[in-house]
Amino acid sequence: MGGFLPDINVAGLLEQLNLRFGPNEAICEMLALHKEFDLFSKKHSLEHSFALLNLGPANHWVHRRGWYKYLNSLKNCPSDKAGQSAHDRILSVLRSHLGKGKPIPIHFTSHDSNKKMSVKVSSSPKQALPYSTQEFLVISLPMTPIEKNRAKRRAKSK
Numbered sequence: 001m002g003g004f005l006p007d008i009n010v011a012g013l014l015e016q017l018n019l020r021f022g023p024n025e026a027i028c029e030m031l032a033l034h035k036e037f038d039l040f041s042k043k044h045s046l047e048h049s050f051a052l053l054n055l056g057p058a059n060h061w062v063h064r065r066g067w068y069k070y071l072n073s074l075k076n077c078p079s080d081k082a083g084q085s086a087h088d089r090i091l092s093v094l095r096s097h098l099g100k101g102k103p104i105p106i107h108f109t110s111h112d113s114n115k116k117m118s119v120k121v122s123s124s125p126k127q128a129l130p131y132s133t134q135e136f137l138v139i140s141l142p143m144t145p146i147e148k149n150r151a152k153r154r155a156k157s158k
Contacts, residue, residue, distance in 0.1 A: 005066030009057055014108050016055050021106035023134050031098050040094040046087050047071045078118040086119035093121050097137055106137045113142035
């Protein structure tokens with residue numbers, strides 16, 4: 001995640017997101033929570049919505065703050081929708097998707113931000129997992145390998 005938190009945490013964070021927005025009871029619970037508390041409205045940041053859902057490293061506060069910094073950094077990151085930051089795109093997709101009567105589960109994944117800096121949202125349901133027939137809305141988060149950031153910082157400091 002480009003220095004916001006150790007790489008070892010990324011898989012666990014994606015797993016947390018995928019479990020909370022997953023098939024069946026998980027997406028139904030998320031739908032109910034969004035309807036009750038307006039979790040993904042414009043009045044809440046992605047950081048606050050995910051914090052309320054306890055989505056983030058729970059065992060290390062420095063890593064949790066790093067996760068929140070990453071989420072806030074998405075405000076300065078482009079999205080696949082012109083004129084909308086990655087942060088706002090994710091919130092609007094979650095709000096819109098959960099505003100539907102019966103949303104399909106959401107699968108969060110990541111991609112190399114050096115190849116595509118923007119957040120990507122699938123335009124139609126996809127089979128995100130090769131071992132499953134379940135269709136998902138897919139949200140891919142841009143992430144930079146930490147070593148590449150270190151090399152860039154070192155080069156700038158010379």
